[in-house]
Amino acid sequence: MRINDKLSHCVRRNRSFCFFFALVLLTSSYVVSAQSTPSRVDQLSDEQVQEFYRRAQASGLSESQIEQAAMSQGYTLTDIAKMRKRMTDLRMSSQNGRGQSVTDTSRGRVLPTGLSRRLVDSLPYTTRRDSTKLRVFGASLFENANLSFEPNMRIATPRNYIVGPDDEITIDIAGAASDNFKLKVSPEGTVKVPNLAAIFVSGLTIEQAEQRIISRLRQGGYQGLGVPGSGITANVALTNIRSIRVTLVGEVVRPGTYTISSLGSAFNALYLAGGPNPETGSFRKISIIRGNRVVRTIDLYDFILRADQRDNIRLQDQDVIRVADYGTRVDLTGQVRRPAIFEVLPGETFRTLLGFAGGFADDAYRASITIRRNTDRERKILTVTEAEMATTAPQPGDKIFVGKILERYENRVQVAGAVMRPGDYALEPGLETVRQLVTRAEGLRKDAFVNRANIVRERPDMDRENLSFDLGKLMRGEIADIPLMRQDSLTVLSIRDLREQYYVVIGGAVNKPDTIEYVNNMSVADLIALAGGFQEGAKPNLVEVARRIRQDSAGIRATTLETFRFAVDRNLQLGSVETNAAHDSAAAFRLQPFDIVYVRTSINYEAQRQAFIFGEVMYPGNYAIANRQERISDLIARAGGLRPTAYMPGAQYRRNGRIVGSDLRHIMDDPGVEENMMITDQDTIFIPRRSETVGIEGAVLNPSSVSYKVNYNFDDYISETGGFTDNARQRKAYIIYPNGRKDRSRQFLFFKGRPRVEPGSTIVVPFKPMENTKMSPIERVGILSLIGTLAATAASIIVNLSRQP
Template sequence: MKKIITVIILFMTFFQTSTIIAQDILKGNDLSTIKVDNLTSNEIDKIKSQLANSQISIDQAEPMVLSKGMSPMEFAKLKARLASSTINSNNVSSTGTVGDITVATDQNVVEYNSPKKNDDILVFGSELFDNPSLNFAQDLKLATPVNYILGPGDELQIAVYGVQEFNSNIAVTAEGKISIQFVGQISVSGMTIEAATQKIKGAIAKVYGTVKSGQSQVSVTLSKIRTIKVTVIGGNQPGNYSVSSLATVFNALHLAGGPGKNGSYRNIELIRNNKVLRKIDVYRFLVKGDQADNIGLRDNDVIRIPAYSQRVVLSGEVKRPGIFEMKNGETFSDLLSFASGFNEFAYTASVNVEQKTGKEFKVLDINEENYSSYIPKSGDVFKVSRILDRFENRIKIEGAVFRPDTYSFKEGMRVSDLVTKAEGLKEDAYTKRAKIIRLKSDLTSEIVNVDLNAALKGDLNANVELKREDVFTIYSVLEFREEYKISIDGEVKNPGKYPYYENLTLNDLIVQVGGFTGSASKRVEIARMIKSDSIKENDSKRVEVFNLELTPENEQIKNFPLEPFDVVNIRRLAVYEKPSVVKISGSVVYPGNYVLANKKESVYSIVMRAGGLTTDANFQGLKIKRPIKSDQIEDIENVSINVNGDNSQEKLSKKLEDEIKFATIPVNWEKIVKDKDHYSNVTLFGGDEIIVSKFNEGVKIVGNVLLTSEIPYRKNKNFNYYIDAVGGIDSKGWKKKAYIIYPNGKAAVAKSFLFFKSYPKVLPDSQIVVPTKPETDKMSSGELVSIASVVTSLALLIVTAFK
């Protein structure tokens, strides 16, 4: 029995604790026993309301709550639940103050599925309801207007504070009354929030004497606004809708998806108490932004969307083409205003309209002066055409004038008038003749020649009268001159072709190209073309050649006059060669860079200059690494070696340029020591590198072998010994094509004669390479069957022939 009593006490304590935090989290003294997971959604909402009434956030309340014993973990849970409640709540609340009236609203949000879009998106006004980003839902976060009419379903929060206190949330009953404790029932339905507040204050003052004396104050707050029901008929999604009592006509129309396919946008009826209260014209809002028709709704209002009476189509060069609904008495000018007028390319003098008769169509032309009087008929199709791509008063001048351009043409305009408009002739203008290209009446063109000099002096015969679309061209004397050039090549800093000027001398040209290079000699060769009116059969010369020698004393040669198309060539010094450097590295006494002392400097000479080979040098491991020059790659590119469409030429040149870059020349040092004239003692070039490797007793085996390794060298052991030492070749290895790379870069391959195969000799520091066996296409079973069939047929044919 004691255990049962203990459990009951603990349960009551827990329940009381939960109730305490739900009722007053700020005033509780002990919050250590609170379990947030056990709090209901209503209790969380009460905590949130308490924080809102105290005008503090949960973050601001954190130090106070933790000081009263709540653990940080439970506080984090509480904060998360409050945040989740804010996001997932179906209540939207707003507060505001108007005068001395505090208004707070709480409205259940009604969600609807997006209505089906209007079938005809060209109808003007349909985009207002088809666009999901447009929404006319009321903003419940704004203060409730003071002229808000109370009704059943609204809820008021009435509070008395001061000497006497009273606080209660009171709903307006179905009879339109509120019931206040000790005060009684007060009828507020149909009253504005402002009038109801004054009435409630007066009634409370009769009971609470301190209110009348001013020692206590009364606060009336609208804490929850009611939901009303409206009916939409003729909409894209007709039906009954539950909306806020603050909703407007456009809000309900948007929920219904706007008018249906045949619904009117101009004569929408708002019916209240079985009477048409107002006719709504959506175009008034779309064209002028006027929301006079967007009035508030009442409970049981009916929005009726009738079928349209007349629609017309406006297409072509207007800013907003589409289908438009017209009212009686509206003109084509009104239709243009709905479409925002003509665009910049429209032909505005007249508009074409296709009109329906009882039997067929007819076409009318509406002139500009009739736009304000023509009344469109239902089914009219107006087409606004584009202006013509031509000019009524254009004339053009081009060539040697200061402002060549297109100008406006006037009747009676002459050549001199157009030249004046173009701000006169340039200095290079050719005045003896100009031309006019003119379009004739039969659409062919003719040329009219003009004596420009006489025309500008006032000669009426020469000062030709111009016509529309004439193109007047004034030549430049520079157009009749040949462009003269001088060529200079050889040992100058900037060789090339340069413009020729009168009195140009050799010295002028040399200065213009930046002077001579350091390798320039005194010899100058000038080639000049031969000009003659007759052909001399005995004279085979193509050009005249002048050989000059420039010296500081010979100023006359420096001032040698040049002529157009001369070719000047500055010769190079007979002996002018910069020092060339080679490099030697590896096992020599003094490795490094060495300058080639003479043109026949050889390998032996450089090795000796480097102090000779060291004791650990491999005599069989000397080689020369020579850079591949660009001219060698060009030689390969200039030779076509394409085979069966395989561009081997391009692949080879690219490989030399990007991958190999160097050529290896093997050197037989032992032969060179015995005979300095041996072919291995090659002549060196600048950029060469002599590499002397150290003696290495290992033999490397790479490629398609089972184990890539380095085997110690053993004298008199043959090729197969080293292959077997690494486990032999693998399934892809091609042994008969195996080769050896010796230390000096020379290679040797296996050879075969009849059934005998010989492999190259193995030396220390060699490298044995086993390549990959090429893949061959094996015959399929079908191909084997085909061959067998052919052989069988041939055999039968032979047997038959010998019978």
């Protein structure tokens, strides 16, 4: 519910003050409610009333608003009147005393009200630059919202702080005499101590003002105040500070007059104005003008690069900050740490400019830099060497680019392949030949192919050439050593690089048939162990190895490989050997690369196979197939035979999930019939009860299921569903029997043959295919018109021919 009284209006105007004041009222209410007296206000002490009044004034509310808030907290009009009278009495007694003595000795310092605040959204669009565009160095300093340069109110008052109107000075007197004064500097620059003449302090430092005030207090009755040994001390502090107005002109983002704290600095004022305009303003020539005289020139680079705040002086009232136009700006890009647009002052060189950018990047080309400079009519290219950078000065509009070093080496040679430490090496004294390079790489590996090595060398025209040599003879000193050149790359081949990858294959009755990397001295038992050992049905005494024929011969061999047969026991021990070629012994037999090992399966080993039978049998379920000759009748007999309700014409036999169309009704009487098939793994037999329905599907008027009637034939069931539709293919109608068999309709001349209907059957009448070639009426008219035209033309030709003599 929305409240329209004055308090709610006040809350909407100043929520923070009202919330604070409500807490004060609640605190006071709690103190009073703890008392058991008729009047809530009478139970408050003078200190509590003064604290209540001080906090209410600090909240910024008027007296009428304070009264409304008090009534909302349960205070009556009588309580409010008593509170007002007590506060008036306390104010009068305080004014009749000596000075402005109060009990509050707090040293809290707050910023003055009405200070200017920066509105980021009001900054011109020119400060929102494209992120891909080169930035002006230093512009981001004043775009950071967390860097406002606001003064810290908790620091001690600077001794050189200049006192001015609206400052508040607090004096604490302690010792033999005790008093407290809060003195506000008047617009005339004076402070008024009770019973003393006005003291002029404006324009003095806080230290000078303190000496003047203490001196005047001694004259006013505080003898020995501040004198050592007198027992009376005085402490003068600046509690509340004033605001000052400064003006920013020139090339700033938002020029104007700003109200800041008297403790504010030049950077604080520049931040409020958005800083120098990045497009036109100078970041290095910012003048602080006081009394028409430049008192300080700020170079922001000193602060950005070295955190030097000597130029960040405290401002005074009516100071003017002027940002000049930039003089010389240059673009520095390429391989430097901080690419940006930099401002250069007279006397600064390219070496100074590189310092602004953080110096060269790690992969910078340092021998020279490239400069694009504007002339009166066009541009020109300058190259400044590293020695000239310290003496050459940039000019306005220079665009400087620092390149990147080349991706090449001045003294590198490489070695790769079958050496102990391949890699890059320095071409230097002591490493100038191939032998020295191989030695530095800690020699050749044992698999090095020493008959040939090659060097890829870069020719003067950047083409490459290949140099081949006998590395073995070179290392033995039989041929001269080969001098190396820069960028040479030596490759030493391995014997493995010059042959196929060696492997052996094992398959058959092992747990993990696989292709395995060949290693020397590998036996058949080793390979079987790597393949996970024998399977349960393996025949260890029949392990066969097939080997390639490597020996070349003049003629053509009749055989294409060699075979070896082994007997291996379950403990992977070799037994006798039988080969079709001479061989020493089984124990000495070792595999060679590309051998294929086969482990055969035992003849009589076979995993259990099972079939499923369910439906109208005595013991439906899963049955293991006892032998290879077991048939359907045998499985039914093992299941206890048929139940009386079994309907064998509808029995279904499935293999691999598909129905095998067969008539099983006679297999129990004559197991020799063809339908009595042999059972295989996962076969399924389903023997249903007799079904009492017949299904009719397809191109009939009312596809449905009807009850079976013994005296009904095929056409009678069609009539039960309303007959054929117009697009029915009557001659193609067929029937599906419950055992999966099918039978179709037949017709010879005028004689129709319909299949027999059995219980549980399904009659299917196919639809005629859609006629996509039938012509539309428009096409027919077009063809008839064409025929008529052709006929008229032909008649006219015949008439003309008949008239000729």
